[in-house]
Amino acid sequence: MDLQYLDSLARRWQVLGPPRGRPLALYVCGPTVYDQAHVGHARTYLLFDTVKRFFLAQGARVGHVQNITDFEDKLTRRALKLGVSWKELARREERSFVHDMASLGVIPPGWSPRSSDYVSGIIEAIRTLEKRKIAYRKGRSVYFDASAVPASGGNFSADAMLSAHAVPEPGQSAEPEAEDPRDFVLWKPSSPPSPVWPSPWGKGMPGWHLECYVMASSFLPLPLDLHGGGLDLMFPHHYAENLISYGLRRSPFSKGFLHGGFVTMGERKMSKSLGNLITIREALDEICAPALRWYVLSKSYRDGIEYLEMDARSTDAMWHDLQRTFHGLLDGTEAEGYPVERLERSFAKIPRALALDLDIPQALSALQATAADIQAFGRGGLDAGDRARGRKVLLRMQDLLGLPLMGHAGAPA
Ligand SMILES: [Zn+2]
Structure with a gap:
């Protein structure tokens, strides 16, 4: 049985069937492990758990990769506050996340690669982009040049994306050095306590978007059959990943994109930076795991859901x-x-x-x-x-x- 869904990037109906002779290639963007997972995360991962179960129940195989983003500026900031290294905090929160997903009855992904283990692959990919003149240097940073990718994504309109999503989230830094608002950073200088790796551009760390491309292509055939995450990842993250894929392979990152709507509390998206969240553990103190699954999945994936106790x-x-x-x-x-x-x-x-x-x-x-x-x-x-x-x-x-x-x-x- 096929799955019909509305592709959130292309804004068109897609039909996803179990592929012949190979597992379905599913990549779900995993959490940035800097704090406890909240009910918004539960909704995203339970949604993809249901997609996966739908195919498994038919006897299809599902190649499910879900990364762990274990370095990022907000992770470093929190580690600093707690007096631990970024790695200590990341490992601790990763264990907590795995525990929460198990409590919810989410089938674990086949592979959960950590971003920090893929930095050499990321550097390699940036070098290729530079060679093809799809990336440019600005000081000690490297940026992706969106204008150099002719189809601007092909399976969606970058301009429409930008006009619909140009308002940055609170706390999300803009990229003032980029030459074009569609460009994004691939590599940036860093120093301890932030993670630091040597690179052809000096000591630094990767920007966010390239890691998923590198991890996905390490385990799954591209283009993926389905790629997804929470709605907040559609822009800029999935938009950027898709451009990267056009830059490196001249084809989309995924044949289809599926995003789960937000869980809101008091009219705002549940988010750490907005401070209006209920962690999965807090929710499970009040109700049982199947009830939480039921509740967060009781609205269409295309709609938001307001969490009301x-x-x-x-x-x-x-x-x-x-x-x-x-x-x-x-x-x-x-x-x-x-x-x-x-x-x-x-x-x-x-x-x-x-x-x-x-x-x-x-x-x-x-x-x-x-x-x-x-x-x-x-x-x-x-x-x-x-x-x-x-x-x-x-x-x-x-x-x-x-x-x-x-x-x-x-x-x-
Ligand atoms: Zn991702």
Whole structure:
């Protein structure tokens, strides 16, 4: 079954099918590990977890790379404040992130490369760009020359991107030395306590955007089948990655781009720099992990969702009720209980909902409707002779949605 979705960069419908003879190439931009992950991160990674489960459930293989950005200016600033090195802080927060994702039942990526392990590849790529005159030096920095890439991305309009996204986020530094607002820094000078690497341009560190290109191409065939992350990465990060790919390979970085909408709190995007966030751990102190998954996925990936504690709590109550209902299907001694065919028929709607515009809200509604139908049937368990078949159906569904309907949800077999 194919997945139809709205490509957020190209602004057109795309169809993504399991490729023949090779795994699906999925690259999701990972976190910058400088502080605890928040509910906005949960939404992004749960969204791609669902995409992955959709293909795994069909028996397709998924080559999933998700990097760990372990150096960045804000990471250095926080490490300095805490009196630890950037590396110590990065490793600590990486462990915390991995722990949080496990708590949420996210299937770990196949590869989680750290950016700091790919600096030599990044330097190599900058040299190639320089040789092709797609990068220029300004002092001890190197910039990508967006005007030198003729198609300006090809699969989207750079000008439209710029006009739509030119307002910088608070705390995000502009690049005053660049010759053109579309240009971005590839290499910049640095000194301790920032990370420092030797390079043909002197001691320094890479800019942000090139790392994902280098890490993706180390593990996956390019162009990727699907590339994504949170909506805040669309510009400038994914725009820049795509230009880099045109500069290095004359083709897009990915055939498709998918972004998950923001989680907002009080009308603003949940973000560390804005100070309006709930960490995943704080949320999990209040509600259980499946309820958090349900709640943050209960709106279309294309829309934002406002995190309201009251709604999260009522999702938690609803989830426990629903889980009891599905648990109950395998209990009891009814000779004529809930027909397993009826369960199969309702569950068949769920992958179809996902296939059409990754409609997780619709899939969750179908699950709720099934639970309501079971409750209305009023006889609790499945037919005694149908239990084994029922268990299989329930297992399939919990693995597809990552929701432990009967217990722990694993990865689809
Ligand atoms: Zn990235």
